[in-house]
Amino acid sequence: MRIGILTVSAFCFSVLPVTAQQQPTAPKLGPLTVDKIMREPAQWLGGLPSAPYWSENGKQIYFQWNPTKARRDSLYVVNAGGGTPRKVSLAEQRSLPANRGRYDQRHLRKVYEKDGDIYLLDLKSQQVRRVTNTAERETEADFALQDKAVSYVRGGNLYTWDPATGETVQRTDFRRGSKPGPGEMDKSAKFLRAQQLALFQVIRQRDQDAKARERAQRALNRLRPKGIWLGSKTVENLQLSPDGRYVTYTLVQEPAADKLALVPNFVTLSGFTEDISTRSKVGAPQTAYELGIYDIGRDTTFVLGYKDLKGLDELPAYRKEYQLSASAPTDTAKTKKAAKPAMEVRRVVPYGPFWSNTGQRAFLVVRSADNKDRWIVALDPTTQKISLLDRQRDEAWINGPGIGYEAGNVGWLPDGRRIWFQSEETGYSHLYTVDVTTGQKKALTSGKFEVQDARLSLDKKSWHLTANKTHPGEQHFYRMPVEGGPLTQLTTRPGANEVTLSPDEKTLVVRYSYANKPWELFVMPNKPGAAMRQLTHSTTPEFESYPWRDPEIITIKARDGADVYARLYRPATATAQGPAVIFVHGAGYLQNAHKWWSQYFREYMFHNLLVDQGYTVLDIDYRGSSGYGRDVRTGIYRYMGGKDLNDQVDGAKLLVEKYGVSPQRIGIYGGSYGGFITLMAMFTQPDVFKAGAALRSVTDWAHYNHGYTDNILNEPYNDSLAYARSSPINYAEGLKGALLMCHGMVDTNVHFQDIVRLSQRLIELKKENWELAVYPVEDHGFVEPSSWTDEYKRILKLFDTNLKPAVPVSR
Known part of the structure; x- marks a missing residue:
């Protein structure tokens, strides 16, 4: 009975209104x-x-x-x-139009692909027409024939559809394999055939009928696209010229089968170990690309050549070092002059063509396969000739905002005579134009900042730019007259402002964040200094209850005189001769010493934890980082672990000299490229760093991929010196401090094999002060909270054990 009363009382209490005090x-x-x-x-x-x-x-x-x-x-x-x-x-x-698509020149219609079919949207009426409805997938929707038709690709061929008539036309007929040749007849067969024709009138008449049918079929075929035989190649980037005379396409030749690295996956649903086929290694044969042109009027095809391209036979400067070494006499008897090496012509990759609105002119972006040259050339498909408009050369490698590794940010100005592009010619990525008729080039922007994105306004009277003009660690949105001039800053809040323009370009939606304030969405008028109205509130009360630090942005004066930017986190009451940790961001070409919410948000929160426990933390945008121009970007060329590691050592020196950190209590950690630098630091600077945590680290660059590594270190068989001095596995004997290594076992980027090879090296060197933590279900970027937790508990323990003073034992 007593239990029943208690139960009823509890129930009654639970449904009573909750007072303000009880909330x-x-x-x-x-x-x-x-x-x-x-x-x-x-x-x-x-x-x-x-x-x-x-x-x-x-x-x-x-x-x-x-x-x-x-x-x-x-x-x-x-x-x-x-x-x-x-x-x-x-x-x-399901009813929404696809976000991505192409607009016609007057911005009245949009064509897009959705679920493998093509649709045409009238922007004024919002009416949608379905262009295709097939089991096959159609892709690459665009406008063609000066907006009179819609083009798309199906089954590797180009088609157009006329909205006025509904007619669909196949524009290409690409065929795999080789064109069948005429049947061969031996002398005996020829004799017998001639005999039959001479003897029998029926045979003669049937042969004449067959030939007549063949002639009729050939006449009919003239109305259809020419059959183009590809052999073992494939095609991509099919385009119809605005006047309908040419179809351009990229021919792709995959290299002969190369050995691919296998990553075993041990923890699987099947219970069996399953191998993941990943990639080849740097220096493996690469895909070859050519530009094909189908002249419909002449019913012929040709492949564009580049033999007259300026600098095509210019070898990189580093190759001369090896040639001089190879040609040097080995003794006094060998005085005969070394034979001149055969001239090499570098492979190129074409992008485009990019046609003017009228279709009267076209240009290409052509890049050397070694990524040291980028040419912009005018194209005349009638004569199959190209003419140079601009050449960008970098003895390291071509890249940078608006440039990238492909065509980059390019287009035509409304006059149909000038093209625009971005270039690092001055050391920072800026906006340029060049006149295709006169060759006159003009810089529209200049200064020690980067134009990170550029787009023409709909009325073609101005530019909308994203740039870090006010500070390398801020991103703002600007407007500028189409012919260049002052930049009008539209956003004002410090941090990062990622802007998406409304269709009429009168309003901006801004994805904004600050160093200690995560991303939220805002909306504002497209006017300088207009107020931003917040649309979302995403952070939780639990997150907001902690006073997350706004790290100080400082500059470190490097040993070579360069200014290196960094984030500094300091305890409110720093302990003299206290501990410090240096964090090394990943990717190499990435920025983290900035004023917005970091993509390394877990590390940012971990740094707050470290500071709470008395550590000073330094997060450096070392040489190779983005946001600071060409010289910083290419500062690691041919020597990763050179200037980028020196910047960490110079940062450690600053911590000691200016911020009271003990030189005996400095640790370092990072993942991916940051893990690589951590290994180089622990192996080559053992007196600077007492403890290090290397996460998912590259240990030998000869085992990494081609696309990234070849740009920085060239090919291993052409520049072995660069690989030897840049790979931590060659320096493992220098380890003195405590080293923690963590790696996912199904890492398809930096393979688990990398850390296994280094572990064997450490074993053979009889090193004892290291440990390896493995994560059986993790790829390169961890996803499981349990893995993140385990990894960072180990990192914290490493630093607490090796960087903090021992606590005296009470007696």
Whole structure:
């Protein structure tokens, strides 16, 4: 009976109204621990918005978001004028036009692919026409024939569709394999055939009928595209010229089968070990590309040549070092002059063509396969000739904002006479134009900052630019007259402002963050200094309950005089001769000493934890980082572990001389490229760094991929010196301090084999002060909170054990 009373009383109490005093308080984060900060981010930090885009009528903004702490993001929509974001249902998503697509020149229609079919959207009426409805997949939707038709690719061939008549025309007929040749007849067969024709009238008449049918078929075939035999090649990038006379295409020849590295996956659903086929290694044969042109009027095809391209036979400077070494006499008797090496012509990769609106002119971007040259050339498909408009040469490698590794950011100005592009000619990526008729080049922007993106406005009267003009660690949105001139800054908040323009370009949706404030969406008028109105609030009360630090942006004066930017985290009450940790970001070409929310947000939170426990933390944008121009970007050429490692050592020196850190209590850690630098630091600077944690590290660059490594170190068989001095495995005997290595066993980027090879090297060198932690289900980027937690508990233990003073034992 007593139990029953208690139960009823408890139930009655639970349904009573909750008073203000009884309201549950929001969870507090409290003292930071690894367990807390390495949880699933959406569960406690908040699901941050990403990938915003406008509806075609400019009334709504769509974006990915996760405010409900689900396992993955979902599509949300909010009215541009305000209101509460709502989740977009699957049924509604199916009815939406694809975000990506192509617009006609007057921006009245949009063509796009969705679920393997092509659609045409009238932007004024919002009416959609379905262009294709087939089991095959159609892709690469675009406008053609000066916007009179829609083009697309199906089954490796180009088609056009006329909206006025509904007629579909096949424009190419590519065929795999080789063209069949005429049947061969021996002398006996020829004799017998002639005899039959001479003897029998029926045979003669049937032979004449067959030949007549063949002539008729050939006449009919003239109305259809020429059969183009590809052999073992494939085609991509099919384009119809605006006047309809030419089809251009890229011929792709894959290299002969090369050995691929296998990554064994041990923890699988099947219970069996399953091998993952990944990639070849640097120096392996690469894919070859050619530009093919089908002249429809002449019913013929040709492949563009580049033999007259300026500098095509110019070998990189580093090759001369090896030639001089090879030609040097080995003794006094060998005085005969070394034979002159045969001239090499480098392979190139063409991109384009890019046609003017009228179709009267075209240009290509051509890059050398070794990535040391980028040519912009005018193309005359009638004469099959190209003429040089601009050559960019870098003895290291061509890259940078708006340039990249492909065509880059290029286009035509409205006059149809000038093209625009970005170049690092001055050491920073800026915007240029060149006149295709006179060759006159003009710089539209200049200064010690980078233009990170450039787009012409719809009315073609101005540019919209993203640049880090105010500070290397800030990104702002600007407007500039089409002919160049002052940059008008539109965004003002310090940090990063990622802008997406509304269809009428009157409004901006801004994805904005600051160093200690995660990404949120804002909307503002396209006017200088206009107020930003917030659309989302993503962070949780638990996350907001902790005072996350705004790291100080400092510059380190490097030994060669360069200014190196870094983030500095300091305890409120620093201990004299206290411990410090240097963090090395990954990717090499990446920026992290900036004023916005870091993609290394877990590391950022870990740095807050370290500072709470008395550590000083330094996060350096070392040589090779992005955001600082060509010289910083290429500062690691032919020697990774050179200037980039010196910057870490110079940072450690600054910590000791200016911030009171003990030179005996400095640790270092990082992942991927940061793991590589950590290994180089522990092996070659053992008196500077007492402890290091190398995560998913490259240990030998000869075992990494071609696309990344070849740019920086060239090919291993052509520049063996660069690989020898850049690979940590060659320096392992220098280890003195405590080393922790962590690696995912199914890493398809930096293979687990890398760390296994280094481990064997350390064993053979009889090193004892190292350990390896393996993560059986993780790829290069960890995804499981349990893995992140385990890894960072080990890192914290490493630093606490080796960098903090021993606690006296009470007696």
